[in-house]
Amino acid sequence: MRTRPLKVALLGCGVVGSEVARIMTTHADDLAARIGAPVELAGVAVRRPSKVREGIDPALVTTDATALVKRGDIDVVVEVIGGIEPARGLITTAFQHGASVVSANKALLAQDGAALHAVAEEHGRDLYYEAAVAGAIPLIRPLRESLAGDKVNRVLGIVNGTTNFILDKMDSTGAGYQEALDEATALGYAEADPTADVEGFDAAAKAAILAGIAFHTRVRFDDVYREGMAEVTAADFRSAKEMGCTIKLLAICERAADGGSVTARVHPAMIPLSHPLASVRGAYNAVFVESDAAGQLMFYGPGAGGSPTASAVLGDLVAVCRNRLNGATGPGESAYAALTVSSMGEVVTRYHISLDVADKPGVLAQVATVFAEHGVSIDTVRQQGKDGEASLVVVTHRASDASLSGTVEALRKLDTVRGVASIMRVEGE
């Protein structure tokens, strides 16, 4: 074993960073054995240097992150700051000064992954980011290495623990969205401003990363269709139960049947209770992968939190350090397939539509005609009347999102349709 240590610079020392530093200390011997050389924490860049950080030598702490990544003796930079800047600039500078990078930054990878990979490659360095998607769950490595000889057709996952906690709570207690969100906030599962989670921004960044790796093509955050889950109601859960389903916020990346294009989307959807994703409880994450040869695989585990995310960071750190000792690099960006990312209109799936209609003869015929005119075939209809008003629940066969949108637009124009109470996609069948 080499005795000269590999030097690691840590950018950010919050929940994840402090746990990375802690494990680097407590598991130092194990890490050294697995890498083939000791690793040493050579510097920690923080915003608030005065904060006491247990177990971290204050002499290592600096507010000058740029100077730290420019030092030239750093082997690996671990970036756990998050956000676009200054993370992007620091990672670029790190590559330019000879370091490899381990990052947990989904937003940055989803927006600028290609450019960062290009800088890494130019300088012959590694860029690893297992922790950016689904916390501790090994997902990036299985997709880009274990399934490297296979052809992935679909990735379907619960990749945001906050929203899964809220939806699980609504499902199990009958609570409304706000009530469940309040509980998630009180328990620390949701942040004070929950927008990134509940509006699906976080999941969309992860979907972009997963789609790119799964299909060997470039998918950026802006390519991902996104709908949040704030509109999901207790009534939707009751409808889902009647169909033998539950509701999850899903990230769905699909290869089109002809193989020439892909789609990536995040939205709430009904899935059958028999689907393995339906039983993913609380803040857990799980990702279903369908491929030509392997068939259906699922990866399950904690999707967030300091320790789980640190586990993923450290796995990458070991790999990058080993590569460095070997004078080699791991697999870089694989985007050779260069597929088109199609718009949401081309996605084909099933729909559950709940309409408030006038309770009089001929309404169903009118509604059915509108579906037929837009080429959307109806699977089941359930009608329920009360006090001159009625509700009509329509479940369709598979149709394109564009056809469905056209149908809904036309339905809204019918005099007999008082309103469209909800539209939800049905997945996982």
Add this chain to the structure above:
Amino acid sequence: MRTRPLKVALLGCGVVGSEVARIMTTHADDLAARIGAPVELAGVAVRRPSKVREGIDPALVTTDATALVKRGDIDVVVEVIGGIEPARGLITTAFQHGASVVSANKALLAQDGAALHAVAEEHGRDLYYEAAVAGAIPLIRPLRESLAGDKVNRVLGIVNGTTNFILDKMDSTGAGYQEALDEATALGYAEADPTADVEGFDAAAKAAILAGIAFHTRVRFDDVYREGMAEVTAADFRSAKEMGCTIKLLAICERAADGGSVTARVHPAMIPLSHPLASVRGAYNAVFVESDAAGQLMFYGPGAGGSPTASAVLGDLVAVCRNRLNGATGPGESAYAALTVSSMGEVVTRYHISLDVADKPGVLAQVATVFAEHGVSIDTVRQQGKDGEASLVVVTHRASDASLSGTVEALRKLDTVRGVASIMRVEGE
């Protein structure tokens, strides 16, 4: 991209081998893009050369496997023969003649993994074997790479699809063991001689491999305690249901609480219906991993079959080819922890014991005294009498297997105990 192809020799062309060859042809462009060079099937060693093999150039087929691995121009040998010899000799010869090896051979790895790793290392070559455990499910790579910075404490899994199919059938239909086995055989899930599966030999080989990788130590097939599932009865399933459990054949690898030793075992066990492994149906496999930082992870997918196993082989093939182009090797054997493998007697778990007893006063007191004398604490007792005979179902708190064995031995000597109907461990709580 390099244009000179990497040469692959295939040893064995059965269900898995023919699928590997097929995918190498149909996905040739994808594989080349992912590796950075084309791969070429340079030879296929078989036992019956006259058999027609669709898609394989007959000129590549040979019965002289030794000559093939000695050719000197082979970059990677893919071994899918199975069994100890000639596979062991051929793999050794392959390393000696400069090739790296991808193997799906659980029996060989479980028996001689350390020796094979040593030869690979001596010659600076790779030995990869993702396909040896749980088919297509990425498990070896996540354990040895993704969790390389974490500390794994427990691996608990369903790693044999045949036995899971049989147990699932017994659970869902109330069928007896023989009836369920017959159906598995008729459907092709069980082999004509099902011994390796139902007696737990197959699962024990996988447990040895998983324990070794998870705990960075050497665990051989002979170190694994093994009990088959032929004794599991419909009555056991009824008892399990009363406890809110089902029965699975589990491979369980554990680090002792003091960290200094490990255990590995395969046996049928009751697990709560709420445990994610309880809902693994049919011939699927799933492995639960518990670690310090990541927490609880689960990996799920098809555990056998030509295509899934080929997917795992090809993932390894891509990695080994990439290493070769880089002039590097991947992680080799990691056995630095050199932990003791403790015997089954030291395993601590809970037990469900069903006794046939005389239906007269004082029996329960006698039985309870025997448990107490052996230091096994009772959680619940259920007594049911009929026609002068009674059955007594005892569920214990956690106790060592040695204490439990002593208890059972003493119970058998009691005049009032007519027989011990079943003993089953309770796991996953």
